[in-house]
Amino acid sequence: MVKDFIKGLWKENPVFVQVLGMCPTLAVTTSLINGLSMGLATTFVLVASGLAISSLRKLIPDQVRIATFMIVISSFVTVVKLLFEAHIPAISSQLGPYLPLIVTNCIILGRQEAFASKEPVSRSLLDALGMGIGFALALVILGSVRELFYQGTIGGVQVLGSWYKSMIIMVQPAGAFISLSLLVGLFQRISGRK
Amino acid sequence: MEYFFIFVAIVLTQNFVLHYFLGICPFLGVSDEMEGAFGMGMATTFVMTLTAIITWNINTFILKAFNVEFLEYVSFILVIASLVQLVEMFLKKYLPELYETLGIYLPLITTNCAVLGLALFMVLREYNFLESAIFGFGAGVGFTLALVIMAGIRGELHEEDIPRPFRGTGITLLVAGLLALAFMGFSGLVPT
Amino acid sequence: MKKIGRMVLTLTVLGLISGLVLSMVSNYADPLIKQNQQEAIREAVYYVVQPTESYEKKTMDGKVIYESYDSSNELIGYAFTASGSGYQGTIRVMAGVGPDLKEIKGIQILESNETPGLGGKIRGEDFKNQFRGLNISQEVGLVKTEEPETGEIQAITGATISSRAIVNIINKELTRVRSIFDEGE
Numbered sequence: 001m002v003k004d005f006i007k008g009l010w011k012e013n014p015v016f017v018q019v020l021g022m023c024p025t026l027a028v029t030t031s032l033i034n035g036l037s038m039g040l041a042t043t044f045v046l047v048a049s050g051l052a053i054s055s056l057r058k059l060i061p062d063q064v065r066i067a068t069f070m071i072v073i074s075s076f077v078t079v080v081k082l083l084f085e086a087h088i089p090a091i092s093s094q095l096g097p098y099l100p101l102i103v104t105n106c107i108i109l110g111r112q113e114a115f116a117s118k119e120p121v122s123r124s125l126l127d128a129l130g131m132g133i134g135f136a137l138a139l140v141i142l143g144s145v146r147e148l149f150y151q152g153t154i155g156g157v158q159v160l161g162s163w164y165k166s167m168i169i170m171v172q173p174a175g176a177f178i179s180l181s182l183l184v185g186l187f188q189r190i191s192g193r194k
Numbered sequence: 195m196e197y198f199f200i201f202v203a204i205v206l207t208q209n210f211v212l213h214y215f216l217g218i219c220p221f222l223g224v225s226d227e228m229e230g231a232f233g234m235g236m237a238t239t240f241v242m243t244l245t246a247i248i249t250w251n252i253n254t255f256i257l258k259a260f261n262v263e264f265l266e267y268v269s270f271i272l273v274i275a276s277l278v279q280l281v282e283m284f285l286k287k288y289l290p291e292l293y294e295t296l297g298i299y300l301p302l303i304t305t306n307c308a309v310l311g312l313a314l315f316m317v318l319r320e321y322n323f324l325e326s327a328i329f330g331f332g333a334g335v336g337f338t339l340a341l342v343i344m345a346g347i348r349g350e351l352h353e354e355d356i357p358r359p360f361r362g363t364g365i366t367l368l369v370a371g372l373l374a375l376a377f378m379g380f381s382g383l384v385p386t
Numbered sequence: 387m388k389k390i391g392r393m394v395l396t397l398t399v400l401g402l403i404s405g406l407v408l409s410m411v412s413n414y415a416d417p418l419i420k421q422n423q424q425e426a427i428r429e430a431v432y433y434v435v436q437p438t439e440s441y442e443k444k445t446m447d448g449k450v451i452y453e454s455y456d457s458s459n460e461l462i463g464y465a466f467t468a469s470g471s472g473y474q475g476t477i478r479v480m481a482g483v484g485p486d487l488k489e490i491k492g493i494q495i496l497e498s499n500e501t502p503g504l505g506g507k508i509r510g511e512d513f514k515n516q517f518r519g520l521n522i523s524q525e526v527g528l529v530k531t532e533e534p535e536t537g538e539i540q541a542i543t544g545a546t547i548s549s550r551a552i553v554n555i556i557n558k559e560l561t562r563v564r565s566i567f568d569e570g571e
Binding site for chain 3: 060063064067071075079086168171
């Protein structure tokens with residue numbers, strides 16, 4: 001049971017190992033706070049959809065299962081979007097269209113197909129939580145690195161001294177690709193795979 | 195002229211893949227065959243153009259007219275999923291040759307975030323019907339362009355001795371970063 | 387046949403539940419979202435026309451105009467929103483002008499997706515303050531490197547497109563607001 005939770009954090013980390021959900025990973029990680037909000041929003045959708053699909057799994061006919069998953073996922077995403085707009089409008093506008101794009105995040109559909117539609121509710125919950133937190137963690141790391149090298153802060157707190165000249169490329173598309181590339185390389189090196 | 199600029203912007207200066215990070219999954223997972231990449235790109239362009247046309251009508255005449263904009267995401271993703279199914283069935287029946295070439299790529303298009311992203315961007319930018327259609331088609335062309343370039347470069351990378359941890363994902367992302375840098379050179383091409 | 391019936395039933399029931407839940411959430415969230423937007427407008431009006439103490443929303447010829455009053459209830463200016471395309475997507479600004487439409491009181495960026503660090507600097511005080519008290523007896527001009535003269539704004543280094551976008555957006559809307567006022571008289 002514990003394995004269901006732990007595997008998403010490291011061994012099967014959705015970003016560094018499975019390379020899924022790349023659009024939001026690259027697009028919104030210009031700062032720690034953006035990465036964190038996107039990670040949490042995705043975790044919520046992942047957990048809620050996992051619970052719903054897993055409890056309904058015996059009722060869903062096989063032929064329409066993808067359509068069912070899509071309805072469930074997109075409904076929960078709408079809920080998140082509306083709540084974000086109502087309670088944290090600043091973050092909602094920062095994330096822009098990438099918040100609704102959680103609908104097509106392959107991690108979510110992938111987990112429903114591979115796990116929630118087959119396993120009992122308790123295991124699906126742990127699986128979704130693990131994957132969600134693993135995803136959020138990756139986004140937070142990438143967001144912190146990009147923010148640090150962009151303007152010398154992490155989460156808005158000055159880390160590097162005032163001597164640090166801001167590096168605009170870090171918050172531009174090219175910087176996103178290159179930082180993630182280096183992080184993936186580092187992750188592979190540490191975990192000693194390949 | 196404005197229509198032309200919408201097209202140029204979405205293909206070059208604000209390429210869907212390299213600027214907005216939409217459609218990254220197929221972009222990173224693309225094979226090293228240019229032909230396959232081109233086929234995938236064409237199939238996606240086709241679905242994207244149709245998506246733009248249909249979702250524009252749904253948004254204007256149903257969602258906005260009846261004030262049920264909260265159904266936006268649910269209805270858009272259902273449209274895309276059924277569109278992909280329809281295109282698949284149509285091709286299978288009437289154009290079996292084309293189906294042979296494109297068929298395997300079609301099911302993957304539903305979860306390509308570039309397609310849903312296109313519909314969302316279109317609504318956000320309040321494009322009219324013609325602008326939406328051009329935007330959809332241009333986004334598809336931009337996606338195809340990025341995909342084909344990436345496939346070409348990956349074909350060449352086979353010969354290279356890449357450090358172990360970077361093999362696969364690492365080097366692909368690095369190449370994508372360099373491409374994004376190169377595409378930044380186009381900025382300023384479209385006047386505002 | 388039974389199979390198809392079950393498929394249709396599942397999707398219909400699910401669609402209904404989803405629609406119901408979403409309409410409930412939307413009913414709850416909509417007033418809050420509207421309130422947030424009004425709050426943002428209010429803050430922007432107070433920011434662009436200083437020192438506003440109260441304002442009135444008026445619709446003239448289809449254009450929403452906010453009339454600003456100071457503490458002694460005297461009309462000190464008008465504020466209105468304007469939008470157009472920037473380097474990346476739409477930019478929406480709030481602009482405030484004096485009661486005689488001869489100078490800009492201030493501007494505020496309501497919405498923009500310009501590149502952080504470059505075009506994003508249009509949100510910075512340095513850029514926005516250039517508009518405070520700007521003479522608008524003629525169209526607002528933009529200079530790149532030379533010293534700006536009366537009625538001119540200096541572009542942000544490395545972000546000429548975004549700077550020009552703001553100037554164009556404001557010029558365009560000023561023309562419209564002027565013609566509305568001219569007709570009204």
